[in-house]
Amino acid sequence: MARPHDWRDAPLADFAVLGDPVSHSRSPKMHEAAYQALAMKRSYVPIEVKLDDLSPALSHLARLGYRGVNLTVPLKEAGAKWAEKPDEFVRRVGSANTLDLLESSATNTDAPGFLDTLPGLGIWPPSKVLVLGAGGAARALTAGLAEAGFRVRVFNRTPERAEAMVRGLGAAAEVLGEPNPEGCSLILNTTSAALSGEAPDLQWNRADRKAIAYDLTYGSELTPFLLKAALQGHKVVDGLDMLVAQGARSFEWWLGVAAPLDAMRRAVE
Ligand code: NDP
Numbered sequence: 001m002a003r004p005h006d007w008r009d010a011p012l013a014d015f016a017v018l019g020d021p022v023s024h025s026r027s028p029k030m031h032e033a034a035y036q037a038l039a040m041k042r043s044y045v046p047i048e049v050k051l052d053d054l055s056p057a058l059s060h061l062a063r064l065g066y067r068g069v070n071l072t073v074p075l076k077e078a079g080a081k082w083a084e085k086p087d088e089f090v091r092r093v094g095s096a097n098t099l100d101l102l103e104s105s106a107t108n109t110d111a112p113g114f115l116d117t118l119p120g121l122g123i124w125p126p127s128k129v130l131v132l133g134a135g136g137a138a139r140a141l142t143a144g145l146a147e148a149g150f151r152v153r154v155f156n157r158t159p160e161r162a163e164a165m166v167r168g169l170g171a172a173a174e175v176l177g178e179p180n181p182e183g184c185s186l187i188l189n190t191t192s193a194a195l196s197g198e199a200p201d202l203q204w205n206r207a208d209r210k211a212i213a214y215d216l217t218y219g220s221e222l223t224p225f226l227l228k229a230a231l232q233g234h235k236v237v238d239g240l241d242m243l244v245a246q247g248a249r250s251f252e253w254w255l256g257v258a259a260p261l262d263a264m265r266r267a268v269e
Contacts, residue, residue, distance in 0.1 A: 002028050004046040007057035013043040019072035022046045026268040030247050033267030037260040054078045062101040068254045069099050076136050093143050095136050098250040111144030113246030123186050125149030130181045132200045133190035134161040146171040155179040181207040189215040189225045199224035204232050
C-alpha cells in the first residue's frame, strides 16, 4: 500500500483520499486501477490530514490542482460543513465522503454504494434490517435504508446516541433497547468494534437462520462479528463490495464516466 503523504508535502495529483489514519485505505489502488483500465491519465494518492487541518489542507490541494477528494475517518462531518454546495442527502445526514474541490460541492456515496450491494444478496425492501451502531456510517446507512423502504431497527452500545441519531435524521427507524435481531433478514455491523478486536453485543439465539451478517469493516481475516456469525451458520459479507461500490460512485460523480467495476474489485481483493 502506498505510504500516505503529509498534506503540506502533497505531490501534484488529481484525486486523493484524506484521513487520519489513512494508510489502511485501499482507495488509491482501486482508483488507480480504474484509470489504467480506461487508459485515463489521472492519479489518486493517500494524504494524511488531521481534523483541525481539513480546511487549510483542502485549500492547499485545490491550489495544487486537485479535482476531488474522498474523506474517511474522522473527516466526513467536517467535510459536509466545509462544502458550499452540499447535496440534499449530505445536508440531511451531515456527513460527506466525496468532495469536488473546483465546485466546493459534496456528496455521500457510502449509503447508495452500500444499497448497491444488497440486491446481489437477495435483500430487497421492505425487508427488516438491524443496524448495530450509531456513528457516522450508521447515520448515512440508516437514512439510506429507511428512504429505500427497508424496515430499520437500530441498536447502539450507548442507547442515547441511537435515539439522538434517529430523531435527528427524522428517519422511519425504531430504536431497540436490546440487540434483538428477530425477524431481520440483514444484521448490519457499522460499529468500529473490530478495531479493538471485539464484536458488538447481539442476541444471536434470536436471529433467523437465514439472516445475513454484514460488516462494514474489511480485512484479510473475518472480523470477530463475522466469525461469530459464521460459527452460527449465517452467510457473512464484509465491507469490500461496499468499498468498491462507493468508490465507483465517487469516480462517476467526478468524471461522468461509467466506472470499470471489475478492475476496481480485482485491485482491492
Ligand atoms: P464512528 O466512530 O463514527 O462510530 C463508531 C460506532 O461503533 C459507535 O456507534 C460506537 O458505539 C460503536 N462501537 C465502537 N466500539 C464498540 C464496541 N467495542 N462494541 C460495540 N460498539 C462499539 O465510526 P464510523 O461510523 O465512521 O465507521 C464505523 C466502521 O465502518 C469503521 O470500521 C469504518 O472503517 C467502517 N466503514 C466502512 C466503509 C466501507 O466502504 N466498507 C465505509 C464507511 C465506514 P458508542 O456510540 O457506544 O461509542
